[in-house]
Amino acid sequence: MFQVLISDPLSEEGIKPLLEIDDLKITIDTNLSPEELEEKIKDYDALLVRSQTQVTRNMIQNAKKLKIIGRAGVGVDNIDLEAATEHGIIVVNAPNGNTNSAAEHTIAMMMAISRNIPQAYYALKNHRWDRKKYVGVELRDKTLGIIGLGRIGTEVASRAKGQRMNVIAYDPFLTKEKAEKMGIAYGTFEEVIKQADFITVHIPLLKETRHIINAEAFEKMKQGVYIINCARGGIIDEDALYDAILSKKVKGAALDVFEEEPFFDHKLLELPEVVATPHLGASTIEAQESVAIDVSYDVIRYLHGDVVRNPVNLPSVSKEIMQRIEPYFFLAEKLGTFLIDLTKEVAEEIHLSYSGELYDMEVTPLTRNAVKGILKKHLGTSVNDVNALYLAKGISINENKTPKQKGFTNLITLTVKTKSYQRKVSGTLLNGLGPRIVKVDDYSVDVTPKGHMVVIEHIDQPGVIGRMGSLLGKHDINIATMQVDRSDIGGEAMMVLTIDRHLDAKAVEELKQLNEIKDVVAIDL
Numbered sequence: 001m002f003q004v005l006i007s008d009p010l011s012e013e014g015i016k017p018l019l020e021i022d023d024l025k026i027t028i029d030t031n032l033s034p035e036e037l038e039e040k041i042k043d044y045d046a047l048l049v050r051s052q053t054q055v056t057r058n059m060i061q062n063a064k065k066l067k068i069i070g071r072a073g074v075g076v077d078n079i080d081l082e083a084a085t086e087h088g089i090i091v092v093n094a095p096n097g098n099t100n101s102a103a104e105h106t107i108a109m110m111m112a113i114s115r116n117i118p119q120a121y122y123a124l125k126n127h128r129w130d131r132k133k134y135v136g137v138e139l140r141d142k143t144l145g146i147i148g149l150g151r152i153g154t155e156v157a158s159r160a161k162g163q164r165m166n167v168i169a170y171d172p173f174l175t176k177e178k179a180e181k182m183g184i185a186y187g188t189f190e191e192v193i194k195q196a197d198f199i200t201v202h203i204p205l206l207k208e209t210r211h212i213i214n215a216e217a218f219e220k221m222k223q224g225v226y227i228i229n230c231a232r233g234g235i236i237d238e239d240a241l242y243d244a245i246l247s248k249k250v251k252g253a254a255l256d257v258f259e260e261e262p263f264f265d266h267k268l269l270e271l272p273e274v275v276a277t278p279h280l281g282a283s284t285i286e287a288q289e290s291v292a293i294d295v296s297y298d299v300i301r302y303l304h305g306d307v308v309r310n311p312v313n314l315p316s317v318s319k320e321i322m323q324r325i326e327p328y329f330f331l332a333e334k335l336g337t338f339l340i341d342l343t344k345e346v347a348e349e350i351h352l353s354y355s356g357e358l359y360d361m362e363v364t365p366l367t368r369n370a371v372k373g374i375l376k377k378h379l380g381t382s383v384n385d386v387n388a389l390y391l392a393k394g395i396s397i398n399e400n401k402t403p404k405q406k407g408f409t410n411l412i413t414l415t416v417k418t419k420s421y422q423r424k425v426s427g428t429l430l431n432g433l434g435p436r437i438v439k440v441d442d443y444s445v446d447v448t449p450k451g452h453m454v455v456i457e458h459i460d461q462p463g464v465i466g467r468m469g470s471l472l473g474k475h476d477i478n479i480a481t482m483q484v485d486r487s488d489i490g491g492e493a494m495m496v497l498t499i500d501r502h503l504d505a506k507a508v509e510e511l512k513q514l515n516e517i518k519d520v521v522a523i524d525l
């Protein structure tokens with residue numbers, strides 16, 4: 001039974017998929033203090049949050065059973081991603097479910113400040129009929145500057161065009177051609193903030209984007225510009241905004257998000273030019289249901305060993321691509337374990353070569369599996385898909401692909417360089433027969449990478465195989481399969497045996513004492 005904790009209010013409709021699964025026990029507790037959560041999380045396999053719960057490193061360190069954190073929304077700035085990755089905990093989000101709501105809210109906020117709707121409403125509620133005071137401006141023919149043209153920025157752009165606004169946008173991934181196709185202008189960050197009458201930000205809060213709208217940026221803007229932030233508090237420097245409003249540089253600001261949330265007293269709210277909502281961009285019935293459904297299904301998928309749709313700390317691979325590469329996962333991991341057993345030393349460099357039909361496939365997940373196989377030897381089950389590449393950060397890892405078929409329709413060759421030497425192993429997936437190890441260093445073999453094995457390096461001399469067989473017999477070890485290859489007659493040779501049980505250290509040592517035997521390694525896959 002998997003224990004799932006929901007620590008922020010999520011849509012009841014949206015979490016129904018979780019409630020319907022027999023092997024999940026769902027606990028909803030949305031009033032936990034950070035200390036209580038840190039204690040409670042120990043017992044849970046999955047945690048679902050919105051933006052309120054702060055998933056800190058301390059909490060993650062305590063979460064010994066935790067496998068997945070589901071964020072019902074886009075921004076993951078409330079989750080310590082690095083700590084989650086280090087601990088092998090996958091983080092998933094729901095990037096699409098609230099795009100529409102956030103874009104609509106942005107337009108609503110822009111209209112609210114352009115026509116002073118909240119201020120006028122407030123005055124009227126307080127029995128003041130202030131027609132003269134609340135003269136607004138039209139949006140038509142004004143320029144909307146968009147910083148960040150991702151999902152929400154793009155939706156805002158198309159709606160703003162409906163208001164007959166001119167749109168200019170900056171996004172590192174936006175090209176002039178793409179902008180032209182969308183019927184908007186392309187600009188640098190500086191061009192956008194200089195030309196716009198209204199500026200709206202739709203970027204994530206990162207180290208690089210914190211206070212991207214600061215005093216220097218306000219300085220460059222048009223006199224009387226309007227600012228909208230429905231993305232994240234912290235993108236705009238609130239002190240600088242405050243000063244820019246007082247100096248009349250900024251005529252109005254519409255804010256849905258703040259540097260600290262929640263708050264109950266904020267100096268920006270004292271300014272009549274500021275219109276604000278308490279982080280409501282995604283607060284619609286539709287968006288909340290949709291994001292909760294999306295994360296619920298990803299949590300179910302992950303706990304049941306299936307591929308998730310929206311991983312944040314793992315590259316996302318489409319279902320179609322996954323179906324093609326998944327059969328190679330086992331092979332890649334076993335090649336890693338086989339080779340690290342053989343080298344007996346810590347890997348310093350890892351190289352993966354993919355050939356034949358693997359050429360046009362996305363192979364990073366295979367590299368990750370090979371690295372996982374290598375690291376498992378030293379780190380055990382704490383290594384998984386999420387943290388394998390992170391934990392290998394001191395090791396140089398590279399891969400190359402070639403369409404050439406090296407005798408096999410597909411071939412993965414893993415080379416590991418250690419302090420003292422370099423070794424390699426190749427494997428293939430045989431149609432209908434499954435995975436095979438087909439080469440160890442330069443010796444050709446044909447072995448299923450599974451179970452107990454022994455690799456014996458020896459000199460090609462009569463009687464070696466017999467002596468080795470008798471010794472294994474003496475230890476009551478049954479040989480299941482045997483592969484032998486040699487460099488040349490009487491030269492160096494290799495035997496790869498599959499055996500029915502683990503070969504212990506004593507038997508390994510005795511084998512090593514036999515004439516013509518150079519090295520013996522027991523491998524358990």
Ligand code: NAD
Nearest residue numbers: 074075102148149150151152171202203204230231281282
């Ligand atoms: P997205 O990932 O689709 O788009 C973000 C875009 O920002 C990307 O295209 C990226 O290239 C661009 N970008 C990154 N750094 C940039 C920079 N320095 N300058 C310009 N562009 C940059 O994300 P999205 O779904 O559109 O969400 C945008 C923001 O809105 C996020 O911060 C998200 O958390 C927030 N959000 C808020 C609410 C709300 O309730 N107020 C709701 C949903 C999303």
Ligand code: MLT
Nearest residue numbers: 050051073074075098282
């Ligand atoms: C998000 O990033 O998805 C928004 O902030 C919405 C939310 O947290 O509800």
